[in-house]
Amino acid sequence: MAETVHPFYAQHRNAMEAAMRHRLDLAEAMLCERAHVSDIHAIRREVMDEFEIVLTQMPYVGGTASRMSDFFMRLMGFMAISRVLRRHGVPLPVIGEIERETYKAQLLTVPEAERLASGRQFMSSENQALLREQAAKSTNASHQDAFPEDFVYDFVEPGPGDKFEFGINYKACGFCKFAARHGDKDILPNICGLDFDAYATRGIRLERTQTLAGGASHCNFRFSRLPSE
Known part of the structure; x- marks a missing residue:
């Protein structure tokens, strides 16, 4: 039987997938220049497919009653990016640099006053x-x-x-x-x-x-x- 996404995360699935697509947009140049990705569209599809797997693996820790649920929803997508780049032979330090710079760029899209x-x-x-x-x-x-x-x-x-x-x-x-x-x-x-x-x-x-x-x-x-x- 196929694994399913916990109902709590299913409620937030659209927002999490949109955040992942945004990250991939921000990371595209770095993926080409530093990870030497030749087919960026294939990598994007592979990352989003891997994210679907990660969603089924995410542990439920109490939903809105636990502050750590938000940590999982915001950061677990980077596991999908790391897994895919690792499979393609990208060195772990390079993966870390790309992810950190991508995340910072994404965070900075929020207006400073709000942040x-x-x-x-x-x-x-x-x-x-x-x-x-x-x-x-x-x-x-x-x-x-x-x-x-x-x-x-x-x-x-x-x-x-x-x-x-x-x-x-x-x-x-x-x-x-x-x-x-x-x-x-x-x-x-x-x-x-x-x-x-x-x-x-x-x-x-x-x-x-x-x-x-x-x-x-x-x-x-x-x-x-x-x-x-």
Whole structure:
């Protein structure tokens, strides 16, 4: 029996597919120049076909009740791009560069005022309260039993001398679990690299010195506001 897309992701399928097509538009020149793609139309079709497979593989972690659902919907498409380029022999560092530059270009199509407002909301005391609540929920045994593919994380308060406003320690990563399950461990670091631009384009400085994908015990995200120009 053919695999199906979870109903939650099916509701957002059109938007996710449109975002993928937009990424491929933005990446086209880089794919030709750096990945030496000769038939860009064939690559586009192959990526969109692979994305259909990724959609059936995406784990459900609670829908709108989980902030991590949005992470999956925004970033999992890069797994499809990575898989296709890897099959075509493109070196992993080149894949990472293309994906990061493509994602940044896509993020910058959002008006600056909207991006910065989103960043202020993320850094707000209200959102920090939500993060504390969801972090505590993520470590709950019943939640982990219900959503074993979800992220597990702690909210980190700054200590004396710390220059960040707050942090998150991811002790288990949904992308790592996905990569281990589907044979994508080698392309996983490229997904991790997207985080920096995702926050910087919203006026947020992300500092991170280790990742689960790199073999650490946790990913240490530390957030502060970038100075306004």
